[in-house]
Amino acid sequence: MDDPPLKTLVVDDEPLATERLQLLLARIGGVDLVGTASDGEAACRMAEALRPDLLLLDIAMPGMDGIDVARTLAHSAGRPAVVFVTAFDQFAVSAFEVEAVDYLVKPVDPARLERALQRARDHLDLRASGTAPPPPAGRYLDEFWASDLTGLVRIRSIDIDRVSAERDYMRLHVGTRSWLIHHSMAALEEGLDPAVFVRLHRSAIVRRDFITGFQRNASGRWIARLGDGSEQPVGRLYADSVRAIAGR
Structure with missing residues (x-):
């Protein structure tokens, strides 16, 4: 039997972004x-009235932002699953702190x-069965x-060498x-999977x-040899x- 449709509320202050999501x-x-x-306050009111299963939620909005909306609804009965949809990847760590x-x-x-x-369906099914949902698959x-x-380029994390x-x-x-992306090294270190990436320098x-080996220089400091021949x-x-x- 097919799953029932996900009752979904779209929240975004940009009409074109809302329209694109509706088409998708x-x-x-x-x-x-x-x-x-189109704003956080309206999202909270509509979520309480309509009881959606899922919020597709922008983060950067005037007034009450998406993180605040998620925190507010986390305490409501029948709280919806939240998927953040945003132009800014630097909010990812905060997003998962509110269990997106x-x-x-x-x-x-x-x-x-x-x-x-x-993922939202799986999350809701687990919650309905009384089983604690696992950590979000998109934690990183x-x-x-x-x-x-030419515009914007999509770069998969797993393709990044360094x-x-x-x-x-x-x-x-x-x-x-x-x-180049506008980000901090600390936020990237938190946002990238530590099983895949390692910080070697500030x-x-x-x-x-991508690391092929290590060697010490004349002063005794470690140097990593990388897959492209650089150090x-x-x-x-x-x-x-x-x-x-x-392993030492």
């Missing part, structure tokens, strides 16, 4: 769009939205959107190409399987990472 949901199917709201089911970065990829809807960032001369800091920006290195994060000095504060990777 119509194409995917399995969703009953019960309403749209998933986190999508605009412009939303249809296949990625479909996966988020399935799995994609970034960066600007280039990250280097450039003042207030981070450079994502993928093969011979790289892109200005460098490297994918673990990354290991900061003294991160020497324990070398020992952990090498």
